[in-house]
Amino acid sequence: MKVSEITQLINLPTQIIDQDITHITDDSRNVTPSSIFICTARDPIQATKFCQAALKQNAALIITGNDTDLSSPKFNLTNQAQEIYETEDRQAKCSLESNKIIKVSNPYLIKARLAKLFYPTQPEYIYAVTGTNGKTSTAHFTRQLLHLNDLKSASIGTLGMIGDFNNKLEETGLTSPGVIEFSKLLGELVVSNINHLAIEASSHALEQYRIGETNIFSAAFTNFSQDHLDYHLTMQDYFKAKMILFERLLPPKHLAVLNQDIAEFEQIKQICTKKAHQVITFGHKGKDLTIKDIALNQQGISLKAEIFGKSRVFQLPLVGKFQAYNLLTAIGLCYPHINLNTLEEATNQLSSIPGRMEKVNHQKHIFVDYAHKPEALKNILLAAREHHPKKLIVVLGCGGNRDALKRPIMGKIASDYSDIQIITDDNPRFENPAFIRQAIMAACPNGIEIADRAKAIEQAISMASSEDIVVIAGKGHEQYQEINNEKLDFNDIQIATGCM
16 A cells, blocks of 8 residues: 555555555664654653654654654755645644655544554444453453353453454554554454454553544443542543543444442433433443342352343352442443343353462362552452451562562461461562561461462462462463562462362
């Protein structure tokens, strides 16, 4: 495709000598003479540096933000144009400053348009979830429900990409891929005959057009609380970023699945009504997916709910009342494609997020969780306590060369919210692990110190009866233990499984 064709299709001007383009990239290291380089660096100095690198690589065309400093002699600008061009979309306002560089007000938007132009293929049904908490679990449950209904499905988000790939695709380590990578993945899924995809839509991904101009089948909003204010600065801006999913991406008459129990419900509903979405509500107040009762026991969650007017009882092998909300959100997102008559049987087979209160087996109540920060540790211990164990046993440590101030805080939380604490090594990295354990033990006077993590896990499990719960915290799904710049094979789940 020629430069002139591309710029015309995405409503951008150019004076460049026409040539074929075979590649688009947002990484200056990957630029070739037939590449378009799109720079989305937020820092003007960084943007200038990356554009200079792309010029050295002889990029065919460079698109960058208005703040990029092109006054440096290194750019060797020629044919400077004074005229300001404006497209139909004011967010793409731009000026042509050289025969190779176009400055735009929103390079994220232009990158999304280019990504769709170069990689237009995507699954037919895409289910998106946003909100402060619950996105990962909801996407995970949505994929599983579809899979249990014999529909080839996948999910993309914090866990990377997981799905029914038939060995054609490998799981990725991507947590929030850029729009170019995301668009490529969509096409690869279709090649693997996967037409159902659940995605997490974070506020960053929405504001930065990482989801691009994806065709969304249904969208959900879980809940809203303070987060990411280092990026969005205000709660209003944070909320506005979340609403992009409903205001820009979700087409009219498509499903909007909303939590009716949250304070923001009426505001979100008004936005969806204005956009002519089909609104489905869930929660205790929800009219379509209604929580009637939640009971917690050592086997998991017993949920009584009305699903579109019909009473249902779900037995979920999961921990925490919040999972009931995540399940109903997932049902709302994909209900047109699943058998509601077999819903109870399907939900009984759901698994938790890998490494997030993941149950090791169904005989003993042993859970592995990634919690490595104070608030996260407190939350998982409180969630486990709600299931009424006779004793709650926790195994924990803290990483080396990281926030040392949290160590006594973690120890105090373990002491306050569990019955037995076993203090062990996490990823000590370059620190003396004994010093790390000592800092935790200072606020956890009754803790049992066992340096070897495998032995600590074995000890915790050997101490637990069938009425107890063991939580192994800190590493979750990690496959290694980092000691003195070495990543040694280590997996909490494998160790725990071998102890039973």
